[in-house]
Amino acid sequence: MKNIIYKKINKACRQAIDEGKFPPMDIPENFLVEIPKEEKHGDFSTNIAMILAPLLKKNPREVGKIIIDMLGQGDKEISKIELAGPGFINFFMEDAFWHSCLKDVIRQGDNYGRLALGRDKKVQVEFVSANPTGPLHIGHGRGAAVGDVVANILDWAGYDVTREYYINDAGEQMRTLGLSTLVRYKQLLGKEIELPEKCYQGDYIKNIAQEIIDKKGETLLTVSDEENLPFFTKYTADTILDIIKDDLKGFGVEFDTWYSENTLFEDPDGEKSPVEKVVDWMREKNFVYESEGALWLRAAAFGDDKDRVVRKGTGAYTYLASDIAYHKEKFERGFERIVNVWGADHHGYVSRLRSAIKAMKLPDEALDVILIQLVNLKKGDEMISMSTRSGQFLPLTDLIKDVGSDAARFFFLMRSSDAQFDFDVDLAKKQSSDNPVYYIQYAHARICSIFRQAEERMGEKPSPQTANLALLKLPEELRLIKKISEFTGLVERMAVRLEPHLVPHYLNEIASELHSYYKKHRVLGEDNAITNARLALLGGIRLTIKNSLKILGVSAPESM
RNA sequence: GCGCCUGUAGCUCAGCUGGAUAGAGCAACGGACUUCUAAUCCGUAGGCCAGAGGUUCGAAUCCUCUCAGGCGCACCA
Known part of the structure; x- marks a missing residue:
């Protein structure tokens, strides 16, 4: 919508140059076309004159006058152009312009809001990626909601989107996980043994231990810990991953690929593992060096604070090593844009990863990292931070049970990702009747109800396509058309800036x-005739609400 | 010590790459159901945009410093 005005202004400037009113110059691209807050400032407004004024060494109003002269000739869509304030140029559009916008919305139907911006470029959104060490809590829920909706937005903007979950199923924490279950197993069978502090404390571990007892009985008591651990680890991790998948399903989140970190350390056919290959390659390229028995990435040369260890003195690889291999692989799979949705507690890794990507001569500008600030749980006056290891957390499933998937998603998405927030559970429960999500869903249901009513009265389905939209003359009606016309611009902006909270x-x-x-x-x-026109308007509104809710993954009920 | 995020109404938060008189929801107060769903609407009140400088036609927005809260700066995962 704004683009239309943007083009008109550009054309006017060129004309001014051709006619010698402006000296030959490049027209700046950084001027704005915006929708003014105040209606009396028109439908669109631009600051072009104030941008040009210093360049031309003229006063903004003078520049504005010249541009208006160039613009004002015989444009049927514009009813009035005026110069205002310090040098704004305000555009007032003809009602017919808005009527044709509405017609367009209706014509596009369920596709209204879809753009070709992404040109089917492959983009990957990696999100949640929680360790398979426990059920998802509400902190993960926020990441899940944001990641899923970012993926939706990119999909609507015309990208070819892949949703991926990176399973951190390698390393020390997996041992700890297996040990946790093993200890619980022994405890349940009457052994006097304490659960080490580093172990996962949640009750779900006990449940898994009980499951193993149900299946295997006491037989494993006679086996040594070393022999037991691989089984306990795998069993626990697999079980928890299934739980996580269920949690996400209940939250309306589905992934295209589940990528196991472990596979990066496997070496099929006796070949080297992906991690080893990357490290070899980096050594060849001299991006890494040996020191003090460890292997270091020259991260400082590519924007990080200091060099980072890729392989420890013990021979074990660090988390960074697998991350490098993983991200190299992302590019090799053909993704032209990569979005990582991470918890803010990982933000120390961003510059590290970025420097690794630069070192590999991969385009680091293709990578966007959305850092989600942490969620605290507020219960009364008590504040509990979400941490899997302490066993003190509100499971996502419990939250969904309390407030519903729609409300939970909506709550998470109302805030911008980089503002931390306290999830007041009591309030969220209490709000069930005047929760903002219901306000919006009710608007949708209300329109559906009117359509049902209309059908009953007229004995046939209303046909908004044939309505005479010129009958929509009320200020409220035009305002509504303008509002729904903003939708495509919104999708575009969100796709660029990755801000689902809008x-x-x-x-x-x-x-x-x-x-x-x-x-x-x-x-x-x-x-x-008026009824039909108004139904057409409502139809357009309903489409916009429905499509917006679709992006949010929130249902659009037809009655409430 | 260094880096990142945050600080806007009593509370939770919007405020676009600087734009015209700073917004919404909740809470408070006062009104509106004989009519397409009152899960709604209309109105009132509420502000030193954390603080101090700077940049310019113009700052909640950009820069510097200070204060406050959160997070991070491992041969941890």
């Missing part, structure tokens, strides 16, 4: 306008 705010604005309009004006009236 959707809930946008939806709230639409719902508010709709409810207000509903109260003030009747849709189903005596005049069939």
